[in-house]
Amino acid sequence: MSGQALLRTDSLNCSIGGHRILDSVSFDVCGGEFVSLIGPNGAGKTTLLKCLMKIIPFDTGSIHLEKKDISSFGQKELASRIAYVPQADSRYLPFTVEEFVMTGRYPHLSPFTTCSDSDWDAVNEAIDLTGTSVFASRHMSGLSGGERQLVMIAAALAQGADLMLLDEPAAFLDPGHESSIMRLLREINVKGGTTVVMVTHDINRAILMGGRSLVLDRGKVKYFDEAAGLTSSGVLEKVYDRSFEYIQHPRAGCDIIIPDVTYCDN
Amino acid sequence: MTTREKTILAVMAVAAAAVLLAAPFIGMEKITPAALAADKGMTAEIFWRIRVPRVIIGFIAGASLALSGMAFQAVFRNPLATPFTLGVSSGAAFGAALYMKAGIVFGLAWLPGQSVSAFAWAAVSIALVYGLTRVRRGFSTATMLIAGVAISFFFSSLILFMQYMSDFTQSFRIVRWLMGGVETLGYSSIWTLIPFMVFGAGIIFVSLRELDLLSLGDDIAAGRGVEVKRTRRRIFIAASLLVGGVVSVCGPIAFVGMMAPHICRLLVGEGHTRLAPASFLFGGTFLVLCDTLARTVIAPAEIPVGVITALLGGPFFLWLLLGGASEKSFLFGRGAV
Numbered sequence: 001m002s003g004q005a006l007l008r009t010d011s012l013n014c015s016i017g018g019h020r021i022l023d024s025v026s027f028d029v030c031g032g033e034f035v036s037l038i039g040p041n042g043a044g045k046t047t048l049l050k051c052l053m054k055i056i057p058f059d060t061g062s063i064h065l066e067k068k069d070i071s072s073f074g075q076k077e078l079a080s081r082i083a084y085v086p087q088a089d090s091r092y093l094p095f096t097v098e099e100f101v102m103t104g105r106y107p108h109l110s111p112f113t114t115c116s117d118s119d120w121d122a123v124n125e126a127i128d129l130t131g132t133s134v135f136a137s138r139h140m141s142g143l144s145g146g147e148r149q150l151v152m153i154a155a156a157l158a159q160g161a162d163l164m165l166l167d168e169p170a171a172f173l174d175p176g177h178e179s180s181i182m183r184l185l186r187e188i189n190v191k192g193g194t195t196v197v198m199v200t201h202d203i204n205r206a207i208l209m210g211g212r213s214l215v216l217d218r219g220k221v222k223y224f225d226e227a228a229g230l231t232s233s234g235v236l237e238k239v240y241d242r243s244f245e246y247i248q249h250p251r252a253g254c255d256i257i258i259p260d261v262t263y264c265d266n
Numbered sequence: 267m268t269t270r271e272k273t274i275l276a277v278m279a280v281a282a283a284a285v286l287l288a289a290p291f292i293g294m295e296k297i298t299p300a301a302l303a304a305d306k307g308m309t310a311e312i313f314w315r316i317r318v319p320r321v322i323i324g325f326i327a328g329a330s331l332a333l334s335g336m337a338f339q340a341v342f343r344n345p346l347a348t349p350f351t352l353g354v355s356s357g358a359a360f361g362a363a364l365y366m367k368a369g370i371v372f373g374l375a376w377l378p379g380q381s382v383s384a385f386a387w388a389a390v391s392i393a394l395v396y397g398l399t400r401v402r403r404g405f406s407t408a409t410m411l412i413a414g415v416a417i418s419f420f421f422s423s424l425i426l427f428m429q430y431m432s433d434f435t436q437s438f439r440i441v442r443w444l445m446g447g448v449e450t451l452g453y454s455s456i457w458t459l460i461p462f463m464v465f466g467a468g469i470i471f472v473s474l475r476e477l478d479l480l481s482l483g484d485d486i487a488a489g490r491g492v493e494v495k496r497t498r499r500r501i502f503i504a505a506s507l508l509v510g511g512v513v514s515v516c517g518p519i520a521f522v523g524m525m526a527p528h529i530c531r532l533l534v535g536e537g538h539t540r541l542a543p544a545s546f547l548f549g550g551t552f553l554v555l556c557d558t559l560a561r562t563v564i565a566p567a568e569i570p571v572g573v574i575t576a577l578l579g580g581p582f583f584l585w586l587l588l589g590g591a592s593e594k595s596f597l598f599g600r601g602a603v
Contacts (some may be wrong), residue, residue, distance in 0.1 A: 050485070053488060055485050055489065074493070075488060075491050075492060076493075077491075078491065079489065079490050083489065084488075085483070086483075086485045086488035092343070094481050095478075095535075095536055095537065103478060103482065103490055104490060105478055106475060106479060106490040106491050106492070107364075107490065107491035111472050139490055155490075156489075159490065187513060
């Protein structure tokens with residue numbers, strides 16, 4: 001852990017359509033930290049990110065960004081501090097890659113100003129860092145899933161926020177693109193100093209990326225500690241309701257999950 | 267903005283100016299500039315008191331409808347979202363017809379009651395159609411069209427009921443007005459239309475970046491710093507002003523609000539800083555041309571301009587629905603949350 005609490009939630013409760021999604025969620029994230037958010041489907045991971053970004057309202061509890069209640073933030077002010085990359089879907093996205101990344105500058109623009117040089121610098125820097133410059137002039141609808149995800153992250157980077165929330169950034173990607181996304185996130189986190197909170201279903205990825213892991217199950221926090229401790233804590237067995245086998249990663253040194261083969265036994 | 271897009275916008279502006287200047291000379295009888303200059307009697311009367319206001323009204327109506335269509339398409343994330351398909355035109359028409367029938371005379375400041383009533387009912391129908399699409403999560407094309415059709419039918423039957431209850435003259439007035447047209451409307455109609463257009467278009471022109479972001483989906487828009495609910499409400503009010511103003515004066519003119527922004531999207535791309543001025547110019551020019559056609563094709567008789575736009579718009583709508591603009595269309599991506 002480094003730095004002081006950047007983001008803190010206190011007994012956050014959120015219901016959607018009368019159904020309790022988040023149940024007294026409390027945790028804090030320090031500046032510069034890497035936090036992976038894991039848990040079964042329907043545990044409330046996406047809802048938690050959306051509450052943090054004020055995309056959906058929560059019922060009770062509070063969220064503080066650097067000791068300031070986020071309810072006192074205007075949306076633009078919040079977006080200049082927190083960037084959000086939603087779960088990949090097949091929605092139609094208008095615009096070319098460059099135009100799309102430029103939308104990330106919205107919190108820094110007033111209605112009647114045109115984009116300044118510093119906005120273009122931020123856009124170009126984000127495009128360079130994500131390696132998307134080769135298709136910067138292409139239309140968003142013509143990209144592959146991996147390319148599209150890189151552009152989504154580029155737009156979030158252009159936002160210039162110090163906290164980035166990502167919802168399954170590597171879902172449905174091939175191993176090559178998955179690695180490049182993870183390398184990028186690490187670079188943003190370690191070199192750029194951006195705090196990252198990432199939802200993932202890939203527990204090994206969470207362990208290998210390091211930092212802390214927050215495990216949610218049916219809206220409740222079940223674990224919030226070093227990612228490396230996930231395997232020995234027994235929490236995985238509880239929340240996923242199955243057994244896991246572990247093996248030491250030859251290079252990383254920590255325990256990781258080996259693929260389940262029990263369904264092959266006859 | 268690339269040079270190509272700038273050129274296209276400039277060409278559109280020049281074309282709009284040319285059409286606006288030329289259209290009053292064309293009609294049942296052609297008026298030459300020389301004849302206009304020489305004559306101070308009948309010709310000048312026809313030119314200045316009938317044709318000029320008619321062309322101006324046509325332009326304002328077309329531009330307003332195109333802008334409102336563009337705004338709806340961005341907020342609903344769907345190319346088939348237009349004042350007409352969402353039932354907003356019907357709502358506004360009901361408001362105006364209700365005022366005609368009720369005969370209670372009121373006005374808001376200098377605005378005639380018929381327009382105020384049309385605006386209010388346009389806003390009601392937007393609230394209804396938006397609420398209906400929200401009940402089923404996501405804006406699927408099917409949900410939106412069904413909701414729009416339902417609201418359209420609902421208000422149409424209310425209008426029919428009012429007609430049934432009206433005497434012959436009143437009923438004929440409503441029917442003729444429902445066909446949509448910009449003829450025999452004098453300068454007073456222009457003064458009615460202008461405040462609606464200025465406020466409606468004004469709101470939209472200061473919200474172009476927000477429209478860009480809303481067309482990416484509510485979650486991305488909020489993540490970039492847009493106050494989604496407040497912005498959407500503001501844009502819906504702007505669209506109600508535009509549609510209400512036009513419908514109360516000209517009747518429901520179909521399909522301009524769908525065709526203009528879509529054609530412009532193919533010409534200048536999807537960014538609203540280019541799309542809005544392009545739609546405004548194109549919509550206005552297009553309706554003036556349709557109206558010029560309407561009064562020359564079977565001259566000395568006239569076709570209501572709404573009939574012409576509907577005749578052109580129907581096939582265009584089908585072309586869109588069948589995926590004519592396949593690569594670049596909202597249609598083929600699933601709606602966002």
